[in-house]
Amino acid sequence: MMNNLCCGPGYASPYEATKAPREKILYTIAIYTGTGIQKPDYLATIDVDPESPNFSKIIHRLEMPRIGDELHHMGWNACSSCYNDPNMKRSFLIIPGVRSNNIYIIDTATNPFSPSIYKIIESSEIKLKTNLSGPHTVHCLESKIIISFLGDAKGNAPGGYLLLNKEFDILGRWENSMGEISFSYDFWYQPRYNVMISSEWAAPNTFMPGFDLEEVGHLKYGRRLHIWDFKKREPIQTMYLGEDGLIPLEVKFSHNPNSSHGFCGAALSTNVIHFWRSEEGNWEWEKIIDIDNEPHPDWPIPIPGVMSAILISMDDKYLYLNNWLHGDMRQYDISNPHKPKLTGQIWMGGLLGRAPVVNGVKIAGGPQMFQLSLDGKRLYVTTSLFSTWDNQFYPKMKKLGGAMIMIDCDTINGGMQINENFIVNFGKEPNGPSRCHETRYPGGDCTSDIWL
Amino acid sequence: MAVKKIIIANRNNISFKVLGKKPLLEELYSQGLDIPFGCKYGGCITCAAKLLKGKVDQSSQVALNNRQIKNGYVLLCVAQAITDCIFEVGVESHDKLYRNPFLDKLEPHELKADIVNKNIDEI
Numbered sequence: 010m011m012n013n014l015c016c017g018p019g020y021a022s023p024y025e026a027t028k029a030p031r032e033k034i035l036y037t038i039a040i041y042t043g044t045g046i047q048k049p050d051y052l053a054t055i056d057v058d059p060e061s062p063n064f065s066k067i068i069h070r071l072e073m074p075r076i077g078d079e080l081h082h083m084g085w086n087a088c089s090s091c092y093n094d095p096n097m098k099r100s101f102l103i104i105p106g107v108r109s110n111n112i113y114i115i116d117t118a119t120n121p122f123s124p125s126i127y128k129i130i131e132s133s134e135i136k137l138k139t140n141l142s143g144p145h146t147v148h149c150l151e152s153k154i155i156i157s158f159l160g161d162a163k164g165n166a167p168g169g170y171l172l173l174n175k176e177f178d179i180l181g182r183w184e185n186s187m188g189e190i191s192f193s194y195d196f197w198y199q200p201r202y203n204v205m206i207s208s209e210w211a212a213p214n215t216f217m218p219g220f221d222l223e224e225v226g227h228l229k230y231g232r233r234l235h236i237w238d239f240k241k242r243e244p245i246q247t248m249y250l251g252e253d254g255l256i257p258l259e260v261k262f263s264h265n266p267n268s269s270h271g272f273c274g275a276a277l278s279t280n281v282i283h284f285w286r287s288e289e290g291n292w293e294w295e296k297i298i299d300i301d302n303e304p305h306p307d308w309p310i311p312i313p314g315v316m317s318a319i320l321i322s323m324d325d326k327y328l329y330l331n332n333w334l335h336g337d338m339r340q341y342d343i344s345n346p347h348k349p350k351l352t353g354q355i356w357m358g359g360l361l362g363r364a365p366v367v368n369g370v371k372i373a374g375g376p377q378m379f380q381l382s383l384d385g386k387r388l389y390v391t392t393s394l395f396s397t398w399d400n401q402f403y404p405k406m407k408k409l410g411g412a413m414i415m416i417d418c419d420t421i422n423g424g425m426q427i428n429e430n431f432i433v434n435f436g437k438e439p440n441g442p443s444r445c446h447e448t449r450y451p452g453g454d455c456t457s458d459i460w461l
Numbered sequence: 462m463a464v465k466k467i468i469i470a471n472r473n474n475i476s477f478k479v480l481g482k483k484p485l486l487e488e489l490y491s492q493g494l495d496i497p498f499g500c501k502y503g504g505c506i507t508c509a510a511k512l513l514k515g516k517v518d519q520s521s522q523v524a525l526n527n528r529q530i531k532n533g534y535v536l537l538c539v540a541q542a543i544t545d546c547i548f549e550v551g552v553e554s555h556d557k558l559y560r561n562p563f564l565d566k567l568e569p570h571e572l573k574a575d576i577v578n579k580n581i582d583e584i
């Protein structure tokens with residue numbers, strides 16, 4: 010859509026991607042699951058064109074046909090890994106329901122302003138053919154699509170990977186072996202190093218009902234990263250992160266396909282783990298960011314930040330992270346990945362009470378999911394994590410719903426500032442307060458594209 | 462097999478008749494009760510309801526911890542009625558289902574059954 014000069018979808022390089030036209034609309038997941046409102050989750054289309062009279066408004070809502078999916082993360086059918094294939098187009102969003110296990114294929118090309126359901130991959134078919142449940146991360150991989158699943162059909166760890174073709178037929182399991190892996194969650198691959206890395210949340214039966222701190226001590230939550238031989242489709246090395254890496258969630262490689270550097274946010278330890286391949290060819294790791302727990306008058310122990318997401322700008326210069334319970338978003342310059350420099354910080358919501366109201370809207374929750382524009386200048390941030398966890402930590406979200414804010418990012422000197430002209434209040438939705446989660450742009454975004 | 466009467470206290474005491482052979486969610490949903498559900502295998506607590514009176518068999522559930530069970534929560538997608546029952550359903554019944562895990566810790570016996578049983582085995 011954005012780039013049809015040469016070949017397939019996406020961009021020739023990360024640098025080319027940063028030159029793409031500015032995003033005009035966003036697709037954001039909004040959920041009613043767990044809120045008490047008996048309505049299906051939906052995909053909201055948000056107008057972000059500053060020239061449009063509807064700027065900062067939801068202009069379309071695509072309801073799923075069922076109630077209770079808990080839409081969570083999503084991905085594109087094609088990305089820059091298909092750049093050399095003129096037959097491929099970035100025209101479908103793949104949205105799994107993490108609770109229901111249904112996978113919705115959404116046509117965003119026919120009319121980008123009012124996407125429609127193209128196909129549903131039924132939970133029963135997935136369970137029957139692959140014995141998987143609890144879908145999470147979706148990555149395009151040239152002619153195929155891989156989706157990580159956190160559990161088997163009964164919700165027990167470690168789950169595995171579903172392989173789809175580009176017609177969205179189930180081809181089976183992607184991996185040849187899960188090796189000794191205990192848990193699954195996020196993954197990213199870097200083809201020039203023949204490597205994939207995967208992280209660990211917990212079994213669906215453990216995290217779906219909510220978070221019990223004691224279960225971390227009983228090893229029901231992850232603390233490892235796994236290096237895979239990407240071609241052989243099997244794990245070859247485990248990095249035991251221990252107390253520094255409790256609940257390692259989002260994991261990203263640099264966008265530069267020649268770089269072996271990558272990062273992971275350990276949610277409960279609230280640390281950033283940096284990993285890379287050494288000159289000797291071994292995979293190494295170190296902790297590069299450690300967010301201190303913060304005291305709170307009503308809490309017996311200081312509050313951990315809970316870093317549920319990280320994101321790397323398309324030029325690999327900045328790393329963004331959230332502290333969902335504290336309420337801040339941070340920007341770090343990672344030009345030297347061993348020594349990140351804090352360059353920006355803003356507050357929105359959170360339990361520390363630093364910014365209970367943003368642009369006139371009461372925020373229940375804290376910064377949680379975020380998506381960065383390809384040029385790195387606009388960061389869109391939402392507030393809901395996962396319905397049961399929201400209900401535990403931010404019970405007011407039931408009444409107030411979620412919100413999306415936009416942060417202007419200084420890509421030259423560093424720095425972040427909340428844009429005062431933009432806020433989407435999901436608390437005022439026609440069917441009642443909903444909660445917003447992950448965001449994607451039609452032209453590709455900073456968490457979708459991989460270069461071969 | 463005797464028919465059981467199921468009353469939903471927070472839906473104007475509407476009552477249903479079930480055979481107790483299938484999970485309550487399936488029986489009640491097919492008779493028109495609109496309640497949230499997700500996984501349908503007792504793993505996600507979306508369908509949790511509060512049992513005010515009566516007895517159920519929910520032995521195949523794997524998601525509730527012992528505190529939640531003690532507070533009367535039942536996962537309707539796997540629970541079968543053993544006697545007549547009175548329930549509160551939906552998110553309105555979830556006041557004691559969620560707690561802040563840092564402010565209010567679980568005692569060892571209040572954890573999920575698989576952990577408690579494993580600990581007992583180890584002792």
Ligand code: FES
Pocket residue numbers: 497498499500501502503504505506507508509524536537538539
């Ligand atoms: S629907 Fe998931 S526990 Fe009942």
